[in-house]
Amino acid sequence: MTGSPDSTPSPWTDPDRPPLREADLQRALASAGGLWREVRVVAETGSSNADLAARAAEDEGLVLVAEYQSAGRGRLDRAWTAPARSGLFFSVLLHPEDVPVARWGWLPLLAGVGAAEATTRVSGVDVRLKWPNDLMVGERKLAGILAERAGTGVVLGIGLNVSLREDELPVPGAISLALAGAGTTDRGPLLRAVLREIETLYRRWCAAGGDARASGLHDAYVGMCATIGRRVRVQLPAGRLLVGTATGIDDDGRLLVDGPDGPEAVGAGDVVHVRPGGEAPQA
Numbered sequence: 001m002t003g004s005p006d007s008t009p010s011p012w013t014d015p016d017r018p019p020l021r022e023a024d025l026q027r028a029l030a031s032a033g034g035l036w037r038e039v040r041v042v043a044e045t046g047s048s049n050a051d052l053a054a055r056a057a058e059d060e061g062l063v064l065v066a067e068y069q070s071a072g073r074g075r076l077d078r079a080w081t082a083p084a085r086s087g088l089f090f091s092v093l094l095h096p097e098d099v100p101v102a103r104w105g106w107l108p109l110l111a112g113v114g115a116a117e118a119t120t121r122v123s124g125v126d127v128r129l130k131w132p133n134d135l136m137v138g139e140r141k142l143a144g145i146l147a148e149r150a151g152t153g154v155v156l157g158i159g160l161n162v163s164l165r166e167d168e169l170p171v172p173g174a175i176s177l178a179l180a181g182a183g184t185t186d187r188g189p190l191l192r193a194v195l196r197e198i199e200t201l202y203r204r205w206c207a208a209g210g211d212a213r214a215s216g217l218h219d220a221y222v223g224m225c226a227t228i229g230r231r232v233r234v235q236l237p238a239g240r241l242l243v244g245t246a247t248g249i250d251d252d253g254r255l256l257v258d259g260p261d262g263p264e265a266v267g268a269g270d271v272v273h274v275r276p277g278g279e280a281p282q283a
Contacts, residue, residue: 016163017085019043020065020187028192029063035199036092037061044068044084048091049148049157056151060095063195069159083168087176088160088191092198095153096206103210104154105267106217106253108133108147110205111156113220114198115143119160122193123182128226131246131255131271135160136226139273140175158194162187212251222249227271232257235270242266243274 022041029036038061045051048064055062068084082089096104112133119135119142120127130136135143143160161169161176163185169176178185201217208215222228227246234242234257244259254265 014085016185017083019067019085020191022065024188025063025065025191029195035061035202036063036195039063039065041065041067044070046070047157048089049146049155052091052093052155053148053150056093056153056155058093060093060153062093063090064092065090065191082159082161082164082170085187086164086168087162088158088187088194090191091155091157092195093150093153093155094202096202096210097152098206099210103212103252106205106210106212107154107156108145109212109221109253110201110217111145111147111158111198113217113224114201115145115158115160115194116224117220118193118197119143119177119190122190123177123180123184125177125180125182129221129224130273131225131227131249132253137175137180140173141171142175142177142180160190160194162190212253218249218251221253225249227255227273231274231276233272233274234266235272236266237268242269246271 020041025039045066048066066089112129116127128136133145146157148155163178164176205215212218232246242259244257248256254267257264
């Protein structure tokens, strides 16, 4: 893991992709009594999730932002990479001690709601959620979230495409804020907004003991979820394929699918939205 752009300047040549300033982010986010107590920006690392997992015994509120990740991972252990400074690639460490572990499955959904709401507000792009926690613009993927248990806590990693050009996208089904016509691609204000929104939702959720309905998280997620009401194809972990209509989200954050054998709650799986003609877009 290399040093912060503030402490160890590194050359950059693309004027559309200036480096983030660690000192500015620390000053704006790490206020007394706030959730975020340390914000660090590094020029390059393998995986920000792995770096924070190694610090899992520390108090919650750590934020690690990587300008470039050489070994980034997405859900289902998929490899993920993007050009340096082309997006927001960061992880946070949380210890929801007042919430039963059985309810921790809501954390990646919570992060999805916070990231989508903040991104829509700052960029002007209408961002929706695909269950469980992909951020979408139309049928194209803007961001993904990876949650991993680490010691007695959870590390949440977020990768959001900001200025990627069409020829830089990892897959044809991806998109960036720039390609979506965002009003701004300034990563500093966007990161601050996302972290503040996640903090607000997290504090409310923890105060409710992780009850997604009592905290308002369930309603917020359902209101932003583009999967509900759609015909979906779900590749389940055991290899079984479930095709049906997504009808809602249960109290555990599982996707409810009305399949050929009746309603089924899906806790994990690779979901594809099926177009009316039966064709599934690329994941």
